[in-house]
Amino acid sequence: xxxxxxxCLRTFLLAATLAxxxxxxxxxxxxxxxxxSAAENVVAFERDADRVRYERLLHDYRCLKCQNQSLADSGxxxxxxxxxxxxxxxxxxxDDAAIDDYLVSRYGDFVRYRPRFAEKTxxxxxxxFALLAIGLGAGFVMARRGTRTDAAAHAAVSAAGPSERGRLxxxxxxxxxxxxxxxxxxxxxxxxxxxxxxxx
Amino acid sequence: xxxxxxxxxxxxxxGFFLYRGLSLDPTELPSPxxxxxxxxxxxxxxxxxxxxxxxxxxxxALGEDGFDSAGMRGEPWLLNVWASWCGPCIEEHPxxxxxxxxxxxxxxxxxxxxxxxxxxxxxxxxxxxxATVLSDAKGAVGLDYGVYGVPETFLIGPDGTVRWKHVGxxxxxxxxxxxxxxxxxxxxxxxx
Numbered sequence: 001x002x003x004x005x006x007x008c009l010r011t012f013l014l015a016a017t018l019a020x021x022x023x024x025x026x027x028x029x030x031x032x033x034x035x036x037s038a039a040e041n042v043v044a045f046e047r048d049a050d051r052v053r054y055e056r057l058l059h060d061y062r063c064l065k066c067q068n069q070s071l072a073d074s075g076x077x078x079x080x081x082x083x084x085x086x087x088x089x090x091x092x093x094x095d096d097a098a099i100d101d102y103l104v105s106r107y108g109d110f111v112r113y114r115p116r117f118a119e120k121t122x123x124x125x126x127x128x129f130a131l132l133a134i135g136l137g138a139g140f141v142m143a144r145r146g147t148r149t150d151a152a153a154h155a156a157v158s159a160a161g162p163s164e165r166g167r168l169x170x171x172x173x174x175x176x177x178x179x180x181x182x183x184x185x186x187x188x189x190x191x192x193x194x195x196x197x198x199x200x
Numbered sequence: 201x202x203x204x205x206x207x208x209x210x211x212x213x214x215g216f217f218l219y220r221g222l223s224l225d226p227t228e229l230p231s232p233x234x235x236x237x238x239x240x241x242x243x244x245x246x247x248x249x250x251x252x253x254x255x256x257x258x259x260x261a262l263g264e265d266g267f268d269s270a271g272m273r274g275e276p277w278l279l280n281v282w283a284s285w286c287g288p289c290i291e292e293h294p295x296x297x298x299x300x301x302x303x304x305x306x307x308x309x310x311x312x313x314x315x316x317x318x319x320x321x322x323x324x325x326x327x328x329x330x331a332t333v334l335s336d337a338k339g340a341v342g343l344d345y346g347v348y349g350v351p352e353t354f355l356i357g358p359d360g361t362v363r364w365k366h367v368g369x370x371x372x373x374x375x376x377x378x379x380x381x382x383x384x385x386x387x388x389x390x391x392x
């Protein structure tokens with residue numbers, strides 16, 4: 001693999017590793033949302049709209065006993081109790097804000113499965129994107145640096161005569177293409193040993 | 201040069217937060233009730249008479265309809281949520297018994313999602329620090345207090361506000377370093 005491709009692959013892997021972190025956050029695209037309920041939810045609704053709202057609300061709140069599950073998925077008795085509460089309130093006609101207030105005033109912000117976007121949670125929501133940007137930025141800068149030294153080496157090789165070119169290519173190949181070979185641009189002059197200022 | 205240090209700086213930064221995270225327990229959630237009025241409730245006691253003769257406030261609260269939490273105003277009190285099926289409650293129980301002996305603050309038990317007969321048998325076996333024990337068979341009172349596990353303990357001030365909550369069993373250090381000093385500030389008259 002040429003040095004340029006090697007660097008590009010490294011940059012890509014770095015970015016991909018950072019991007020994987022996105023999956024870790026609940027509610028982010030690609031995050032795990034279970035469709036089937038673990039528990040039997042046999043509840044009666046007169047109106048379909050109520051049932052739809054109820055199902056949606058169950059996915060919005062966390063079971064505090066089984067903390068990685070929503071109320072829809074958890075089999076804990078606390079989750080069952082809260083499902084009943086939400087059912088009763090939906091049937092009574094409470095709006096989403098009232099139900100949210102009921103739960104958060106008793107259990108705190110953590111009961112929301114998807115954290116609200118507020119100043120307190122800004123780091124949580126924006127952090128992965130910030131890290132990704134830093135990683136991509138750093139990778140991009142490093143790749144461009146490599147490209148520039150590559151370009152200098154290519155220019156030097158093409159400026160040399162045919163026999164020189166052959167030997168220079170040989171030298172590059174032997175060196176594994178990792179460093180820039182600082183070659184004199186005067187055709188016909190053979191490089192004697194590694195020049196003192198050949199380090200990148 | 202700065203660019204070379206960037207990965208190291210990022211590593212140290214992220215590492216610091218991860219290290220801090222090792223000592224955080226997500227099951228111990230801060231209560232949103234701290235500083236707010238304790239939800240008022242009426243519940244049936246296991247026994248008609250309070251077991252501690254000196255708990256005046258408890259006697260006031262125990263009316264015809266059962267225990268009314270509003271009747272506890274004027275005195276600080278401890279609400280301990282427990283159940284006979286709860287393992288850690290056995291660990292914590294000696295601390296409660298010691299606290300009830302050492303302090304004038306009444307300890308009110310909330311028997312959460314439990315059978316009254318089982319609860320009484322459990323108290324006979326493990327000791328009874330409670331001024332009275334209330335039955336919360338469906339967990340309705342627990343819901344209002346944001347109970348999500350057992351045991352949990354609330355300290356409620358003379359003005360009826362929740363001053364402190366502890367999730368999980370209380371051990372000696374919690375009693376000594378958190379609860380008793382807090383009680384001392386309230387009983388000293390500053391809480392009134």
